[in-house]
Amino acid sequence: MAADYEVQMLNKGSDGDTMVFEPAFLQIQPGDTVTFVPTDKGHNAESIKDLIPEGGTEFKGKINEQISVTFDVPGAYAYKCLPHFGMGMVGLIVVGDDPANLADIENAKVPPKAAEEFAELTAMIGQ
Structure with a gap:
């Protein structure tokens, strides 16, 4: 009974x-x-290299392209909008209950605004 979710850009x-x-x-x-x-134009969604679980599938949508991703490997998946990464346009998907790779995201070298967003997002895990 897999579920479907929608994320607006x-x-x-x-x-x-x-x-x-x-x-x-x-x-x-x-x-x-x-x-x-891509509710508004000029955005994409793509995984951030080295910030997905080992064995997880990377994804990269084109600008203004709707993309569907099925997540099979448990862990935390950090993703971004490439044009607006520096402005903090990032997201986090946690698959399962125990993201073993969470420290990778918490310690990632990302733009300052993105780091602030990731700190807020990782605080939501388990709430």
């Missing part, structure tokens, strides 16, 4: 923040699918 989120994925955090189960929807 937005210029402005419901909380007023700009350049966001909404929701930016998902906790899902292995086999679930997430569809990234």
